[in-house]
Amino acid sequence: MTDLCLDADVLVLGGGPAGAWAAIEAAAGGASVVLADKGYCGTSGAAASGGNNLWYLPEDAGVREAAMAERETAGGGLTDRGWMARVQDETYRQVNRLAGWGYRFPRDELGVERRSTLQGPEYMRRMRRRVQRSGVRVLDHHPALELLTDAGGLVAGAAGPRRQDGWGRWEVRAGATVLATGGCAFLSGAFGLNVDTGDGHLMAAELGAELSGMEFSSVYGMSPAYGNHTKGLMMRYARYHDEDGVPIPVESLGAARVRLARLVAAGRPVYARLDRAPPELRQAMRDSQPNYFLPLDKAGIDPFTTSYPVRFAYEGTVRGTGGLRITDAGCATSVPGLYAAGDVATRELITGAASGGGSFNGAWAISSGTWAGRAAAAFARRRRPVRHGLRANGQAGLRPDRGGGGLSGADVVRAVHEEILPLERNLFRTADGLRRSLDTLDALWKEAVGHLAGSDGRSALRAREAAALVAHGRWMYRAGLVREETRGMHLRDDRPDRDPRLRRRILVGGLDEVWTAFDPVAPVGAARDERRPA
């Protein structure tokens, strides 16, 4: 077992796209950069396994304006025009650079390169190479468990265990820290998402960070019932039926999500078959989404001709939109010295109450990563290096205040799953249901603070992840109680209408005491508040 202690101008936590873009940009600004990933930069996170369509739009004012209007409507009016325009510009600029880094985009029948989509494994392999060529030091299998602060309370780096180096301790002291640790999918097992346990949010909340949009955390993806592969786009060609072969009509992908989920929640099996796919498009579908077809091919199912049973796999805030509140154009959080990029940050600014899955989260990772990396490098330049008297701030799951023992990470994960994974609790919400779950989760948090700990390196890591899951459940459901309406993905079965007075973003934070407030910053853009049944 060996410990590792490094100094850097900028520390990036997380090696998915947001972290990679942040590291590249910080290094380009002259900063020395360390990137620490819980797993492996290149395979960790939602993008590497799944891939992204991108909100990559041509330089055409009309197209971009229409795209913003589409999001304002879909996102329930909680978006911000200024941020949407910035993301469109930055995504366009950065994706064009990616072409120069060796990513080979397809050409259409006119010979024009089409850059609005990225295949995950290839994208993240290229990004890893670019990160390394930028001179960034990459620490794979170095999960961050806690933030360090200096005597003035500024964030001064992070620390955690070295998972493939005998579980020694790593510590990086840095002038600025970028959180790019992904969203929180609660170890639900959804495709590639078990890395995303919300550790970054917990570390930030321990220093008082504010979160926003945590009620928008109820996205479930459809996957084959035996598996976890929640690729959604091809399902636009699906027809559905029940166990007797009776068709279940759905008007759109969005409508399918709710109607089919209600059936599944009631214990009714649902089957899908892609028999609406025109035969001449089927090879293109396979070429475009190999990881939709692979798990079906392996199971011997031809989805164009054979129906397969589906289930709903929970994707938490990864495909939801909630996360750390962003306080300026450089993606600063409300904690000094700490920046947030990608799914760890709220994506309400560009997608509001609607899922950010695919295009929007992909574009946000690129843009917010770039801005956070640039701002972090600038912050580090203005700050005297901090080397001594640092405080390690991890509490729940890491340093139980009544001594460890009696409560393991696995116990806590099981208890959280009972409140968070069932469709009837999390997708179809009611005030009573949310309150009941909160009673359980609040009590679990008290227990965790007192007793949750691991007995070795691996179980300690799981204990800390489990604490993050409890914290997330409480933020999500507390915010969900305040949003006494149905808007976007947030469905309140006891409040099926939209309430125009709630066209506000909701902030949440705190650990022992969870608080909520309306964001003093109002959404910016055209208001569309037509009432619509769920």
Added chain:
Amino acid sequence: MIEVVSHGRCVACDVCVKVCPMDVFERGPDGIPVIARQSDCQTCFMCEAHCPVDALFVAPLSGPAPPGSPYTDEAGLAASGALGAYRRSIGWGGGRTPGSTADRNYLFTAGMAGQPGSRAPG
């Protein structure tokens, strides 16, 4: 979940140990990786994609394959071409063209989420 490490094919490079984001493998005494923590596998297929010799098989199941399952039968998987199927489909490996060049997602996203164009038929 990961079910097969082919001892016959494995060259003990341990790339899978390194790239698995969930740290499922351990390097065995002979250098051949061991599936040490199958229950941590998230069925993301990344190890399959990165294995240079198509020695790994990840079953499409979110839980372990039942005893006697074809997903654990290395000879059968090799014969059917299932070993290395993901690498073939994404165009990784010597002499192949990256699958990204055949990506036609733009056909399916046209007219959606603000993308220009009209929606594909179907």
